[in-house]
Amino acid sequence: MLSLTGSGSSLMISDAPTKLLPEHIQESLDIDVPKQKPASMICLFNFEASNIAADTVSSYVFSRSDVQVHTIVDRVVPAWVNETSDVIIMSYSGNSPEIDAIYEAAKLRRARIHCITSGGRLAELCKENKDNLLLVPKGLNNFDATGYEIGTLVNLYEAMGIKGIKDAMKAIIPDIIRYRDETxxxxxxxxxxxxxxxxxxxxxxxxxxxxxxxxxxxxxxxxxxxxxxxxxxxxxxxxxxxxxxxxxxxxxxxxxxxxxxxxxxxxxxxxxxxxxxxxxxxxxxxxxxxxxxxxxxxxxxxxxxxxxxxxxxxxx
The missing domain is CATH 3.40.50.10490 (Glucose-6-phosphate isomerase like protein; domain 1)
Structure with missing residues (x-):
């Protein structure tokens, strides 16, 4: 299990959108995820505002990798998911109503399961079943969490054999910080x-x-x-x-x-x-x-x- 604690300023709950998105990405990129079995087919379930991170990062995989990634916001696990597949479940709260159904279905298919969350039911299931759990900081609203989710998903993809994605993200950090400061x-x-x-x-x-x-x-x-x-x-x-x-x-x-x-x-x-x-x-x-x-x-x-x-x- 890997966990990010987050800086003090980024843990404040606020209804406002965050100005610290680049710093949150950079902070999460500093965490190394242990190498995973190389992936060939990934089913990425993403709920709440987590689909912002899922769509942002997966756009790189679609264009630059031969690994198949399917981003899904439904509770139906595709029929092709099996023991050779990787299932990533990403929900910031970990309490999305679809969690139990998706987790159970992925387990029945004997897929390798990876969870990105701050806690909740998803973290409980992942711990109980000794699956790959990556924790992002608690206490954020969904918009504050996006940067941490982006960086954590990049780390996981790199660990699953999608080479170059972490370096690509690190390379653009100075430009997105500059853009934020100008915007x-x-x-x-x-x-x-x-x-x-x-x-x-x-x-x-x-x-x-x-x-x-x-x-x-x-x-x-x-x-x-x-x-x-x-x-x-x-x-x-x-x-x-x-x-x-x-x-x-x-x-x-x-x-x-x-x-x-x-x-x-x-x-x-x-x-x-x-x-x-x-x-x-x-x-x-x-x-x-x-x-x-x-x-x-x-x-x-x-x-x-x-x-x-x-x-x-x-x-x-």
């Missing part, structure tokens, strides 16, 4: 907070940035108490574009479109077409370009979400 209380953060305060936010991005639109939506829903919606390209299809251009109520919304350059020329063309078309209809839209490496781009989008929601809270 918190910036003109961009305050300007976006004002634009979002009297409109319904709609956040769009490509699949690699899935963690970004989830973070924005969760923060605005849970912390600010406002409606917010999100979606992904290229599923942002013809019918949805038509509704944006023809619906008379479209001025009630504020579109945030996160754009990156991908390895897919087709996806880049779709992004450029959508971001070029919608402003022609005088919609409330802001296109935000995220630069950097895999994982870095998503983390920057998460940091911007935290910064903007922090401004929205101060402005209330």
């Amino acid at each position: 918190w209380n910036s003109k961009l953060a305050w300007k976006l907070s004002v634009k979002l305060s009297d409109r319904i936010p709609v956040i769009y991005c490509v699949g690699e940035l899935r963690a970004v639109h989830k973070r924005w939506k969760m923060l605005i829903n849970q912390v600010i108490g406002k409606l917010a919606f999100s979606g992904e390209l290229p599923e942002f299809d013809h019918n949805e574009i038509v509704s944006w251009t023809e619906d008379r109520n479209n001025r009630e919304f504020m579109i945030l479109m996160f754009r990156i350059r991908t390895d897919s020329e087709l996806l880049n063309k779709i992004e450029d077409t959508v971001t070029g078309l919608l402003p022609e209809y005088k919609l409330n839209i802001k296109v935000i370009d995220l630069e950097g490496e895999l994982m870095e781009r998503a983390i920057k989008g998460i940091i911007l979400a935290d910064a903007v929601v922090g401004c929205m809270m101060e402005g209330e």
Whole structure:
């Protein structure tokens, strides 16, 4: 069992989003996870806000590793899971209602089980069955915990044979710290907070940035108490574009479109077409370009979400 205690400042419970995401990632990366049996198929169950960390880190694996990783937010364990599979269950509280059903099903399939949590029922089951337990600090809200979950999942993936992911994360730490310092209380953060305060936010991005639109939506829903919606390209299809251009109520919304350059020329063309078309209809839209490496781009989008929601809270 491995455990992170966390620094004193990061253990304070707060409804506000965290400014310490990069430091939390860095702190957790300093913990070495014992080498595991090399993985070939990983089933990653992630609940509550833990799916922000799951989507951020797994985007690297999808692009750079031949290990199959399936991120799942359901309670159904796939039929292909067996004694050669690794099952990771990640829940910050450890008390998600799906925990018992998933754990029991994974045990019946004789899968290798790894748990990332701060405690709760999940930690109890993992200890009882002597499975691989990685503890993150207690006493945080779900948003504060994200950095620790990201770093811990990176460590576990590296220990399971996904080489290079830990070095890749360490390499981007200086850039995400710099981005955080430039973004918190910036003109961009305050300007976006004002634009979002009297409109319904709609956040769009490509699949690699899935963690970004989830973070924005969760923060605005849970912390600010406002409606917010999100979606992904290229599923942002013809019918949805038509509704944006023809619906008379479209001025009630504020579109945030996160754009990156991908390895897919087709996806880049779709992004450029959508971001070029919608402003022609005088919609409330802001296109935000995220630069950097895999994982870095998503983390920057998460940091911007935290910064903007922090401004929205101060402005209330």
